[in-house]
Amino acid sequence: MRRGREDTSPCAICNAASYQCIEKDGYRLYRCGECGHLFLYPIPALDELREGYAAENTDFVRNPESTFEHLEKSETTCARAMERLDRVFRQGEAAGSREFLDIGAGAGKLMRRAQGFGWSVRGIEPGPWGQEAAERHHLEILPIMIEDMPSSDLFRGKGYDLITMIDVLEHLQDPVRAMGIVTRFLNPGGSLVLQFPCCDSLGFWSRRRRWPLILLPGHIHYFSRKSFEFLAGRQCLSIDEAITNAHTPVLPRAYIGPIGRVDRILKHLVSQVGLGDMRIVFLSRNSPQEVDVQLQGMP
Numbered sequence: 610m611r612r613g614r615e616d617t618s619p620c621a622i623c624n625a626a627s628y629q630c631i632e633k634d635g636y637r638l639y640r641c642g643e644c645g646h647l648f649l650y651p652i653p654a655l656d657e658l659r660e661g662y663a664a665e666n667t668d669f670v671r672n673p674e675s676t677f678e679h680l681e682k683s684e685t686t687c688a689r690a691m692e693r694l695d696r697v698f699r700q701g702e703a704a705g706s707r708e709f710l711d712i713g714a715g716a717g718k719l720m721r722r723a724q725g726f727g728w729s730v731r732g733i734e735p736g737p738w739g740q741e742a743a744e745r746h747h748l749e750i751l752p753i754m755i756e757d758m759p760s761s762d763l764f765r766g767k768g769y770d771l772i773t774m775i776d777v778l779e780h781l782q783d784p785v786r787a788m789g790i791v792t793r794f795l796n797p798g799g800s801l802v803l804q805f806p807c808c809d810s811l812g813f814w815s816r817r818r819r820w821p822l823i824l825l826p827g828h829i830h831y832f833s834r835k836s837f838e839f840l841a842g843r844q845c846l847s848i849d850e851a852i853t854n855a856h857t858p859v860l861p862r863a864y865i866g867p868i869g870r871v872d873r874i875l876k877h878l879v880s881q882v883g884l885g886d887m888r889i890v891f892l893s894r895n896s897p898q899e900v901d902v903q904l905q906g907m908p
């Protein structure tokens with residue numbers, strides 16, 4: 610099929626040519642021919658996103674209370690991710706008070722978990738539910754976006770030993786720029802933990818436009834393994850561990866009786882072989898010396 614100019618756009622992550630691959634509800638998703646990244650195009654403007662979150666617009670975000678809850682479930686590979694995160698929290702506990710930043714803090718559940726291990730905690734959350742959680746639980750949750758951090762006085766001179774971005778990456782207008790900002794606030798040797806939908810998954814391959822994680826226009830980016838590695842490499846971040854979890858049902862009508870039980874077994878198997886549609890990735894910031902070596906090796 611001959612493609613017209615309107616069918617192509619530079620990849621939001623690696624800049625290679627990307628082609629329209631899915632149309633849904635009047636929105637178009639493009640797929641990069643080089644890194645496999647899937648993204649909404651045109652990408653909404655930053656002000657449009659800011660207004661959407663501030664107004665609790667359900668086109669952009671649904672059920673903020675659920676943030677991180679599925680990581681606490683014990684039946685899937687999420688348990689492995691939660692155990693690993695708790696190990697990071699325990700290391701902080703052993704080292705005395707350490708600094709934790711939760712980006713997209715939602716209702717502050719993860720911040721409270723970190724506090725339990727003795728960490729100093731701060732969150733950012735552009736949606737109004739962040740302020741409700743801050744008042745209810747006496748937490749410091751700032752109503753700002755990643756892009757506002759460099760100009761905020763509250764972030765001047767700050768560095769964090771652990772930063773989490775759970776269900777955030779897919780919502781960002783420009784993940785390359787945003788990750789550059791986040792990395793600047795990560796102390797050398799510090800850890801960064803992300804969870805995001807992955808398009809190198811059985812969920813996407815089997816359902817395409819009907820994949821339940823295609824939520825438009827809120828979910829702008831769907832990372833492949835390669836596009837995420839490209840993003841991390843640009844910031845000189847090392848991937849320590851990547852865990853996949855089958856987040857959405859494998860079988861149709863999986864919420865009904867016995868089918869639901871079979872589906873839970875299938876989800877577990879899909880997660881075990883690394884084809885789940887959610888990825889939880891643990892990264893660390895390299896020391897300045899390692900960054901120098903890495904940069905020398907780049908073209």
Ligand SMILES: [Zn+2]
Pocket residue numbers: 620621622623624625641642643644645646836
């Ligand atoms: Zn690409």
